[in-house]
Amino acid sequence: MSAADRRGSRPRGTGEEALRLKRVLESAEAYPFCHRYAYWPGPNSNTFAAWVLRKAGIRHALARRAIGRGYPC
Structure with a gap:
């Protein structure tokens, strides 16, 4: 296992999700x-x-401690 894998920075998700994220960013x-x-x-x-x-149409809840996560936008 590489160092990147242990830190959790390894890319995850489908190719379609990655393309949607790319377009939004x-x-x-x-x-x-x-x-x-x-x-x-x-x-x-x-x-x-x-x-x-x-x-991007990706359902992901931010952590409860994420300040501003509930800000309406």
Whole structure:
């Protein structure tokens, strides 16, 4: 097992998911809060991650401790 595998950074998911993520990340300027940042309650980096996953159609709940995860966007 390589060091990357032990850290959990090994890419996962289907090819289709990867393509959807790529398209969303290439159009990150469409993020509605790209010029605004607030640690609490958001928008912040967790809000951005949730937005990217949602736009890519990937169901993934952020950790309960992820500040800003419930910020509406």
